[in-house]
Amino acid sequence: MKSVLCKSYGPPENLVLEEVPDLTPGENEAVVEVYAASLNFPDGLQIQGKYQFQPPMPFTPGSEVGGVIKEVGPGFDHYKVGDRVMAIPGIGGLAEQVIVKPESVRRIPDNMDFKTAAGFAMVYTTSYHALKQRANLQPGESLLVLGASGGVGLSAVELGKVMGARVIAAASTDEKLDFVRQYHPDATINYGDGELKEKVKALTNDRGADVIYDPVGGDLFDQSCRCINWNGRLLVIGFTSGRIPEYKANLALLKGSSMVGVFLGRFRKEEPEAYEQNLNELLEMYAAGKLNPIVTQSFPKEEYVKAFNIFTQRQAKGKVTLEFKSE
Ligand SMILES: NC(=O)c1ccc[n+]([C@@H]2O[C@H](COP(=O)([O-])OP(=O)(O)OC[C@H]3O[C@@H](n4cnc5c(N)ncnc54)[C@H](OP(=O)(O)O)[C@@H]3O)[C@@H](O)[C@H]2O)c1
Structure with a gap:
């Protein structure tokens, strides 16, 4: 599978898109086939080594995705293969596959596309x-x-x-x-x-x-x-x-x-029930047509540099996503 990789800190131009081995889920994990991954401001800091949480090198940036459950590991019985989901894996999102834990996954409404799902939560x-x-x-x-x-x-x-x-x-x-x-x-x-x-x-x-x-x-x-x-x-x-x-x-x-x-x-960790309740309410607002999430800048995976530069050049308007697979 293809993955964006940060192998040395620096500008988005330092990143590479490479073929890496497919992922296998461990205990209580699933692999999501990523259709779209969203970028957030901290991703741009992380690849420069300037964020408060830095994963070990090399790493795949990207904290949230929309996609389909591809494979589940032992104990992961919350969702099944084929479910359309949004997920916040925290790291590893800018790739064709990402490992997720059950608490970071949500089924998405039928009328929500993967791009929107990737940038919602x-x-x-x-x-x-x-x-x-x-x-x-x-x-x-x-x-x-x-x-x-x-x-x-x-x-x-x-x-x-x-x-x-x-x-x-x-x-x-x-x-x-x-x-x-x-x-x-x-x-x-x-x-x-x-x-x-x-x-x-x-x-x-x-x-x-x-x-x-x-x-x-x-x-x-x-x-x-x-x-x-x-x-x-x-x-x-x-x-x-x-x-x-x-x-x-x-x-x-x-x-x-x-x-x-x-x-x-920290809110997610300290008050998981309140977090879940908030997300439920937000999805209800979406279903009722009260929220209209806008993804204005969506790029094919090969254009990851352009996507990152939106943040480094103060150009963000709404959400920015990278497309890994078309619907
Ligand atoms: N506390 C939390 O739990 C939490 C959760 C998510 C995100 N965040 C934080 O929220 C912030 C925004 O994240 P985001 O993903 O929404 O970013 P974003 O889409 O890039 O938006 C950031 C906004 O900051 C303004 N800005 C002012 N000076 C800037 C500069 N020098 N470079 C870039 N932007 C500048 C820009 O608006 P103008 O040009 O109009 O000023 C821009 O619209 C980040 O610091 C992120 O870490 C915090």
Whole structure:
């Protein structure tokens, strides 16, 4: 089978697509034949050796896939060969086959294609956990989403609307904001000039946003601490800007606001039932037509460099996938 391999840290151009032996499932494992694998921002860091979790070399990047159960090992009795599934194996996704554990697998609705399945779980469960459990977002509250056109950002805009918030979508270019408008945010902010705080205040009667969803960090985080409402919740999602900011405790005091960490991986481990419940609810929303996941950039497996460069060049709009097999 063919697999994308990282054999030395560096830019996407260092990766190779090679023939490797077929996989065999062990105890309580299955092999998924991958139709589509999605890419996420951390994949671009991992191949450069810059992520907080680094697998041993050589490794196949890619944390989530959509495909079909190809073979099951002893004890793996949750799904059967031929089932159409989405899975978050964590690593190894950018290949024609990947090993999965039962807890990372979900059957997909008949009307969901593999591309959509590959890009569904990670972004929606992150944003839903953030808005539901961590921020306790209430209908009518204002929700400011930074990096709103990216993978997790776009899902936060969409879920914010579903949850009844007044959503302010913020991004660095008008082109990205035009793209986000298909999810009907109530207002938009272009922070491409580096200015966020005054624009948020102007849109919130000078009070600031009730909930701020921040996958960017850096200067935008610093400004967010200054344009958050009384009782506001600032959700720490990630640091795509490249700078982990410092939180000024005096601002929390003055505004009665909280900085709230969000970590999907740990949530899955610590509260598996709540995670499962969230995913069930998200799949129900999808079935009811309330969610409309968008994969805008989909590449054949040979074009893995192009796919990775979307993230390294700050070009993400919705989800990015690599196709390993056509439906
Ligand atoms: N906490 C968790 O459990 C969890 C789960 C999943 C993902 N994440 C994190 O969420 C973040 C976003 O992931 P993603 O896959 O959604 O990424 P993405 O699709 O690439 O979106 C990232 C957004 O960040 C903004 N950005 C600002 N400065 C950037 C820079 N220097 N380079 C690239 N993007 C920049 C971009 O929007 P503008 O150009 O409009 O600013 C972009 O839309 C990552 O840090 C990831 O690790 C966290």
